[in-house]
Amino acid sequence: MWAQFLIGVLSLGFFYALTTLGFSLIFGVTHAFNLAHGELIVLSGYLAYGLMKAWGWAFWMTLPVCMLFLTVLLVMVHQVLKRVGEPFELNSLVITFGMALIAQNVMLFFFSADYRLIPTSGGAVFSPFRGAYVTETHLWTFALSAGATAAVFLMLHRTFLGKALRATIQEREAARLAGIHVKRMKGVAFAIGGILIGLAGPLFGRLAYLHPAGGLEATLIAVVITIFAGVGHIRSLLFGACVLAALESGAALVLGTNWRELVSALILIMLLLWKPHGLLMGRRSAPEL
Amino acid sequence: MKRILEIHHLTVRFGPRTILKDVSFSVHEGEIVSLIGPNGAGKTTLFNVISGLVQASAGDVIFLGRPITGWPPYKVCRAGIARTFQIARPFPDMSAEENVLIGLWFGKNFARSDGVLSKASEAAALLDLVGLHDKRHTPGKELTLSEQRRLEVARALATHPTLLLLDEIAAGLSPHAVNQAAQLVLSLRDRGMTILLVDHFLNLTARVSHRLVALDQGEKIVEGSPQEVLHHPEVLSAYLGEREPAEEV
Amino acid sequence: MKKKPIPSFLIFWAVILVLALWPLVTAHPQWVCRVFTMAFLYATVAMAWNLTALSGLISLGHAAYFGLGAYGAALMDHYGSGNPAVTLTTAALAAGVYGAVCAAVFRNLRGATFALVSLAAVEIPKVIADNWESVTYGSLGFVGIRPLPLVHMGRVTVDFGGDLTAQYYALLVVLLAGTWVHFKAIHSRWGWALRSIREDEQAAGVLGVPVYPVRWSVMTLSALLTGLCGGLYAHLHGFVEPPVVFSTHLSAMPLVLSILGGRFRWFGPALGALVLYPLDQLVLHPVLPAGHAAVYGLVIVASVLFFPKGLGLRKK
Secondary structure, three states: HHHHHHHHHHHHHHHHHHHHHHHHHHHHHHHOOOHHHHHHHHHHHHHHHHHHHHHHOOOHHHHHHHHHHHHHHHHHHHHHHHOOOOOOOHHHHHHHHHHHHOOOOOOHHHHHOOOEEEOOOOOEEEEEOOOOOOOOHHHHHHHHHHHHHHHHHHHHOOHHHHHHHHHHHHHHHHHHHHHHHHHHHHHHHHHHHHHHHHEEEEEEHHHHOEOOOOHHHHHHHHHHHHHHHHHOOOOHHHHHHHHHHHHHHHOOOHHHHHHHHHHHHHHHHHHHHHHHHHHHHHOOOOOOO | EEEEEEEEEEOOOOOEEEEEEEEEEEEEEEOOEEEEEEOOOHEEEEHHHHOOOOOEEEEEEOOOEEOOOOOOOOHHHHHHEEEOOOOOOOOOOOOHHHHHHHHHOOOOOOOOOOOOOOHHHHHHHHHHHHHHHHHOOOOOHHHHHHHHHHHHHHHHOOOOOOOEEOOOOOOOOHHHHHHHHHHHHHHHOOOOOOEEOOOOOOOOOHHHHEEEEEEEOOOOEEEOOHHHHHHHHHHHHHHHHHOOOOOOO | OOOOOOOHHHHHHHHHHHHHHHHHHHHHHHHHHHHHHHHHHHHHHHHHHHHHHHHHOOOOOHHHHHHHHHHHHHHHHHHHOOOOHHHHHHHHHHHHHHHHHHHHHHHOOHHHHHHHHHHHHHHHHHHHHHOOHHHHHHHHEEEEOOOOEEEEEEOEEEEEOOOOHHHHHHHHHHHHHHHHHHHHHOOOOOHHHHHHHHHHHHOOOOOOHHHHHHHHHHHHHHHHHHHHHHHHHHHOOEEEHHHHHHHHHHHHHHHHHHHHHHHOOOHHHHHHHHHHHHEEEEEEHHHOOOOHHHHHHHHHHHHHHOHHHHHOOOOO
8 A cells, every 4th residue: 555655656746846847947937927837737638638539639649739739828928928017926926817717718618617537548557566556647647757857857957058047047147147048048938838838738637637727736736846946956846746745645645635735735835934035036135234 | 311222232133144243322312323334234234123123133222211122113113213214215106295194194193193184284394394395296206316315304204203213314415415414414403303323424424423333244343422433443444344435425 | 178087986976876776767687686786796805805905915815715704604504593694794704814814824925925825825715615524515515505584674575585686785785885995995094004005014114104903904804804795695696615615716806806997096996896797797608608707817917918007016
């Protein structure tokens, strides 16, 4: 039973890391709070569901389409957010809250309020220990999430573009002075965020029921892990995601499945009370000295 | 002479940093006292502690014989201490007159005022005093820097303070405007107010203050008459250790 | 000679007057009555929300108070007394206590941080209502909450439970009471205190404005009023369920209505509600039964882009 728990936590943890990566990258580079993050993931999940249902596509075939579609969508979101005035953090929060509502209603229009699940074979693929099973969903989740996380990590640390992105995250003004085209970096961050969200959606649809109002939970998870890990630190992000997954799974085991939703909300509140400027990455000046 | 304000062994820490370390001094009735010192000496922090915006880690602030350490800002204000901010902070969307009215309605005379919004004549008199009568309908954010500073003084006076804390009201002003500011400070003293100034550039201090308290890196280094303090070797080295000698701008 | 524009508060009174007289004068379809009854309810919620916003904080979580109010009334109706005076008091108290706790715990949070925390704070009552099945019936929700009662006034008996026209007037009175509170929050010394806190709270503090007590009490009042509306909602609809009364949509609606009508005018949120909600329900809903609420999102996006002043968000 513990082995099964561990398998579940690891695959969920990696999935959380994947859902957070896009949010974290966008927030780090542009300081935009994308409250529509979860809704976009659910939207991508619905897209995969629709493709599989309507045309009988296989699961893997939906992935590139979802990634492409969400990238285009996120670039559009970026075009809107570019026009938002100061104070940018709060304004972006409010405007993406509005976008989340629009996305919810678009999904309601196309897919109604019924709960949907992307069909899975459900059977165990292999059993590493007695009593512990690894299903196809576990494998998909683990492989895609780990692959995407590793790709982002390598991109950030090994390529020139990644270095420019990291520089922008760490010190935007200095990056600008060093000749990095910060505006272009913002566009890049949204595009990469779109790819990651597009990838996370179909997985979300396999792991949990799709519902137009179901995005908030994913948003909260992304926000919690981002604040916990800070932006641009992939390893602590992965660690935070696994800790959160373990806490949620533990709560689900002890209290019941649905109490799980409380965990991320409570952690978020506590994190923000503990470091109220955590989101602003400590760039705030101390009280006037 | 009666002691208006006593600071006893005041210490302020933010995390690992100590901003103020065991500072003690007092201000007597009718005095004009200046706090001087280079950047980072802790002058504004001291103001923030007195006015209740920053909590002291140790030590006491005694006002008119009562300890006011840890009081919230509004209580400190109603006890009779008013202040201005180094970077002027008028209410941006309120007119100059409304800025002053806030002080009149909520300041020391809060309990006595009848709640009706009828203090316009008093507000007009205060705006006259600082020479902003013509700008009384201009929103705070549209005033010039010097006008915003004067508005802050008028607003602080509106709370009917016994002790007035003025933070760098002369910084960055032309010599002529510094003269005006000095006149204003002296006239306030003549009205019976006690005044504590923060002055980094010393351009107001020398003209008006009775006593100087010099701070450096959070510690009091010397206290005394302007002559004594300005020629004290530690004060000189503290300022020279910075970039330039005292008389700038 | 320059023409004086009509003062916009006259438009508000004209709208109220028309709404008050209309059912008396002409035939009135019951469903239209119903829509306006709900518009009055949401207008009151919008003004309650704006009380918090007037102190300079944008809350994205007023659904918490609305839901707590609805559940407070439903629980009291089910387990205790069905007397609306009792259930509605319970509703207001349930939300008010949670609001007071939130206001105290979150007192150091501002701007985006506060908005985020308020959003997360909805989850706590929501998940409890959704999962404490032995008490709240979980996700099934409460069915069969007693409607508002018959009231005997002299020889006339008014059926607030069944007569939609009576409900219409009852909620109109609630709206006017809410408008009065909102008026006071702008045009009074209390209103000036809120305004000074909104514009610069440190400066307000050193000028004698009791920043923390004022903000705490206005946020508690805001939660209390929202809870009262939640309680009324429970009685008007007869059933409550967690995904509805704790929905994101309910958190967004007061924000949208207030921005649309003008956040800094005493009649703004009410006017916004009286225009947008009926428009949504009477015009958009028949055309787009699923997805009509996207209009609220569109209003948010458009107002942040084109009327940032209406939001009154400002960089320090």
